[in-house]
Amino acid sequence: MANSGTKVAVGDLIVNEHDAATAAVGVYVGGTKVVGAQAAAQADVTPAADGTLAGTRLNTLLAVLRTHGLIAT
Numbered sequence: 001m002a003n004s005g006t007k008v009a010v011g012d013l014i015v016n017e018h019d020a021a022t023a024a025v026g027v028y029v030g031g032t033k034v035v036g037a038q039a040a041a042q043a044d045v046t047p048a049a050d051g052t053l054a055g056t057r058l059n060t061l062l063a064v065l066r067t068h069g070l071i072a073t
Helices: 054-068
Strands: 007-010 013-019 024-029 032-035
Touching: none
Parallel strands: none
Antiparallel strands: 007 013, 013 024, 024 032
16 A cells, blocks of 8 residues: 555455544454554563463563564564
8 A cells, every 4th residue: 555545445344554634544344443553662571470470471462462563572
């Protein structure tokens, strides 16, 4: 999509490169935005010293989002 304002629709899926009226950029399904511009980088957390897995699982989730490109590295 080279031109500003390009919109491609297939059924309920809409890919909107940029809408000057709403500043909307993203992929919409049934009118709900499901993917937008890449979010800022997020630092890993330090897992708890008590051995809980919450920090480790959060870091795994952050890694998956970075790999997918949803958040910056």
